[in-house]
Amino acid sequence: MLEDQIVRITSRLVAPFIQVYGIYVILHGHLSPGGGFSGGAIFGASLVLIALSFNLEAGVKQISHQTASVLESGGALGFTVTGLIAIALGGNYLANRAAGFPLGEAGQFFSSGAIMVITVFVGIKVASTITTLFYNIIEKETPHGNSKQAD
Amino acid sequence: MESAGHQPVLIIVTLLISAFLSPLLYRWRKFLSGMVLLAALTGAFVTALTLLGQVARSGELSYYLGNWPPPWGIELVIDPLRVYMLLVVTGVSLWIFVYALRDLEHELHHDVIGWYYSLYALLVASMSAMTLTNDLFNLFVLMEICAISACAIITIKDKRECLEAGFKYLIMSAMGTGCFLLGVAMIYMVTGYLNFSFIQTGLAAALSEYPLNIFTAAALFIVAFGTKAALFPLHVWLPDAHASAPSPSSAMLSGLVIKIYAFALFMIFYRVFPRSLLDAIPLNEIILWLGAMGVMFGSIYAMLQTDLKKMLAYSSIGQIAFIFMGIGLDQPLALTGGLYHIMVHAFTKSMLFMSAGAIIYSTGVRRISDLAGIGRVLPIPLLAFTIGSASMIGLPGTGGLISKWYLALGALETGRIFFLLVILASSLLNAIYYMPIVINAFMSGDEFKEKVKTVPPSMQATLVVGILLVVISGIFSRQIIVLFEQALTSLY
Numbered sequence: 001m002l003e004d005q006i007v008r009i010t011s012r013l014v015a016p017f018i019q020v021y022g023i024y025v026i027l028h029g030h031l032s033p034g035g036g037f038s039g040g041a042i043f044g045a046s047l048v049l050i051a052l053s054f055n056l057e058a059g060v061k062q063i064s065h066q067t068a069s070v071l072e073s074g075g076a077l078g079f080t081v082t083g084l085i086a087i088a089l090g091g092n093y094l095a096n097r098a099a100g101f102p103l104g105e106a107g108q109f110f111s112s113g114a115i116m117v118i119t120v121f122v123g124i125k126v127a128s129t130i131t132t133l134f135y136n137i138i139e140k141e142t143p144h145g146n147s148k149q150a151d
Numbered sequence: 152m153e154s155a156g157h158q159p160v161l162i163i164v165t166l167l168i169s170a171f172l173s174p175l176l177y178r179w180r181k182f183l184s185g186m187v188l189l190a191a192l193t194g195a196f197v198t199a200l201t202l203l204g205q206v207a208r209s210g211e212l213s214y215y216l217g218n219w220p221p222p223w224g225i226e227l228v229i230d231p232l233r234v235y236m237l238l239v240v241t242g243v244s245l246w247i248f249v250y251a252l253r254d255l256e257h258e259l260h261h262d263v264i265g266w267y268y269s270l271y272a273l274l275v276a277s278m279s280a281m282t283l284t285n286d287l288f289n290l291f292v293l294m295e296i297c298a299i300s301a302c303a304i305i306t307i308k309d310k311r312e313c314l315e316a317g318f319k320y321l322i323m324s325a326m327g328t329g330c331f332l333l334g335v336a337m338i339y340m341v342t343g344y345l346n347f348s349f350i351q352t353g354l355a356a357a358l359s360e361y362p363l364n365i366f367t368a369a370a371l372f373i374v375a376f377g378t379k380a381a382l383f384p385l386h387v388w389l390p391d392a393h394a395s396a397p398s399p400s401s402a403m404l405s406g407l408v409i410k411i412y413a414f415a416l417f418m419i420f421y422r423v424f425p426r427s428l429l430d431a432i433p434l435n436e437i438i439l440w441l442g443a444m445g446v447m448f449g450s451i452y453a454m455l456q457t458d459l460k461k462m463l464a465y466s467s468i469g470q471i472a473f474i475f476m477g478i479g480l481d482q483p484l485a486l487t488g489g490l491y492h493i494m495v496h497a498f499t500k501s502m503l504f505m506s507a508g509a510i511i512y513s514t515g516v517r518r519i520s521d522l523a524g525i526g527r528v529l530p531i532p533l534l535a536f537t538i539g540s541a542s543m544i545g546l547p548g549t550g551g552l553i554s555k556w557y558l559a560l561g562a563l564e565t566g567r568i569f570f571l572l573v574i575l576a577s578s579l580l581n582a583i584y585y586m587p588i589v590i591n592a593f594m595s596g597d598e599f600k601e602k603v604k605t606v607p608p609s610m611q612a613t614l615v616v617g618i619l620l621v622v623i624s625g626i627f628s629r630q631i632i633v634l635f636e637q638a639l640t641s642l643y
Binding site: 066069070073076077080081083084086087091092093094095096098099 | 157160164167168171172174175178214215216217218
C-alpha cells in the first residue's frame with residue numbers, strides 16, 4: 001500500500017536522527033534542559049516508532065526482548081555501582097567532587113564528574129524500559145503472565 | 152552528631168543491587184537467583200545488628216548522601232528507634248523469604264519468580280530506607296517505591312481477584328502519596344526545608360504566622376499515612392489485597408508494609424512536628440479515636456469472615472490500630488506499647504499468614520468451617536496458628552501481652568479508662584474469632600476429609616522459628632523496653 005510506504009520510508013529516515021538527538025540530550029544533561037530520563041525516552045520512542053510503522057518483528061530485530069531486559073537491569077546496576085565507586089574512592093555514597101571525580105571547567109562538555117556517568121546509565125535504563133513496556137503492551141498475554149508474540 | 156560508617160547506605164544498596172540482579176540471574180541460574188537475595192537479606196540483617204552496636208556505643212549517628220550536609224543533601228539518621236525498626240524490617244523479611252523460597256513454586260508460574268525476587272528486594276530496600284531517612288521528599292520517593300512493589304507482589308499472581316485487589320490498592324495508595332506530597336509542599340512553603348530536624352525548628356517559628364498551612368499539612372499527613380497503614384475509615388483496600396495475595400506477600404504486607412507507615416507517622420509526629428503544634432491542635436486525639444474505632448471494628452469484621460486469609464486480613468486492621476492508639480495516647484508508656492506491638496504483630500501476623508499458607512499449600516482448604524480436625528494431620532502449622540492466636544488475644548507468655556500491657560498502663564496513666572476498656576474488649580473479641588478455629592482444628596471429632604500433601608521442611612522450620620520468636624518476645628522483653636524508655640524520654 002502506498003500510505004504504508006510513506007509511513008515506513010519517513011520513519012526509517014527519521015529514526016536515526018531521533019536517536020542521535022536522544023543521545024545528545026542524554027550527554028548534555030548537565031548543561032541544558034533534559035538528561036537521562038528525557039533523552040532515554042526520546043531514544044526509546046525511535047524504537048517504538050520502528051515497531052509501529054513496520055511490525056513487531058522489525059522492532060525486535062533492532063533490540064530483542066532479552067537485550068532490552070538485560071539493558072534495563074544493567075542501567076540500574078550501573079547507577080548503583082557508580083555510587084559505590086564513590087565509596088571506594090573515599091567519599092560517601094554517590095559523592096561527586098568530594099570523592100575525587102574530576103569536575104573540569106564549568107560549562108564545558110566534561111564538567112560534571114559522576115553526574116554524566118549516571119545520566120548515561122539512566123538513559124540506557126529509560127530507553128530499554130520504554131521499549132519493553134511497549135512490547136509488553138502489544139504482545140498477547142498468556143494465562144500465566146509470560147508474554148507470547150501476537151501475529 | 153557523629154558520622155556513621157557506610158553501613159546504613161550499604162544495607163539499602165545491597166538490596167537494590169540484588170533486586171536488579173535477580174531477574175537476570177533467574178534466566179540462567181534459577182537456584183542462584185534465590186540464593187543471592189537470601190545472602191543480601193542476611194547481609195542486611197547482620198549489618199543492621201552492627202549498627203545497633205554502634206548506636207549503643209556512640210548514640211545518634213548520621214550519614215550524608217553524596218557528602219552534602221543537610222539541609223541541602225539527603226541525610227540518613229541512625230538512632231535507637233530507627234535501628235529497632237530496621238532490625239524488625241530486615242529480620243522479618245529474611246525469615247519470610249526462607250518460607251517464600253518453597254511456597255512460591257507452588258503459588259506462582261515459574262516464569263515470574265525471578266521478578267518476584269526483584270520486587271521483594273525492592274520492597275525491603277524501600278522499607279529499610281524509610282526507617283533511616285531524615286528527609287521528607289526522600290520519604291515520599293521511598294513511599295512510591297514501596298507502594299508500587301507492594302501492589303506488584305499482589306498482582307503477580309495472575310488471578311482475577313488479585314488484579315482487582317491490586318488495582319484498588321494502587322488507587323488508594325496513590326491517593327495517599329498524593330496527599331503526602333501536597334502536605335510536604337505546604338511544609339516546604341512555610342519553612343523552606345525538607346530535612347526533619349530543620350523543619351522542626353522552622354515549624355515552631357512559623358506556627359503563629361501560617362497556622363492554616365501547617366494545620367492542612369498535618370491533616371494531609373494523617374490521611375496519607377492513615378490510608379497507607381489502613382487506619383480505620385481508610386482501610387477498605389486492605390482485606391482484599393492481603394487475602395488474595397500469595398501467602399508470602401500477605402505475610403510481608405500485613406507483617407511489615409502497613410507498619411512501616413505507622414512508624415513513619417510516629418516519626419512525623421515526634422521528629423517533624425514541634426511540640427507546640429501537637430499542643431495547638433488535637434492531632435493525637437484524632438488518631439486515638441480512629442485507632443480505638445479500628446480496634447473494635449477490625450475485630451467485629453473479622454468475626455464475620457468465612458475465609459481464613461480474609462479473617463487474618465481484617466484482624467490486621469484491628470491490630471494496626473493498637474499502634475495508632477499508642478501514638479494517640481501520647482504518653483511514654485503507651486508509645487512503648489505501640490512500638491513494641493510493631494515487632495510483636497510483625498512476628499505474629501506473618502506467622503499466622505505463613506501457617507495459613509502452609510494449610511493452603513498442603514490441603515487447598517481456605518474456608519474456616521472446613522478446618523475441622525486439621526490439627527491432627529498438620530500439627531506444626533496448626534501449633535503455630537495456636538501460638539499466634541494466643542499472641543493476638545494477649546495471653547501470658549506471648550508478645551501480645553507485653554504490648555497490650557504497656558498500652559493499658561499508658562491509658563491508666565493518662566486517666567483514660569475508656570480506652571483501657573477498648574483494649575480489654577478487643578482482646579475478648581479476638582478470642583471469640585481465633586479460639587473456635589484452634590479448638591475445631593484439634594478437638595473436633597470429625598476426621599479431616601481433604602487430601603494432604605506434606606509441607607516442605609523449610610516451611611515447617613520457619614513456622615517453628617516463628618513460634619520461638621513470639622514466645623521469646625513475650626518473655627524476654629526487658630532489653631527492648633529499656634531501649635524504648637531511653638529513646639522516648641528525649642521526646643518529652
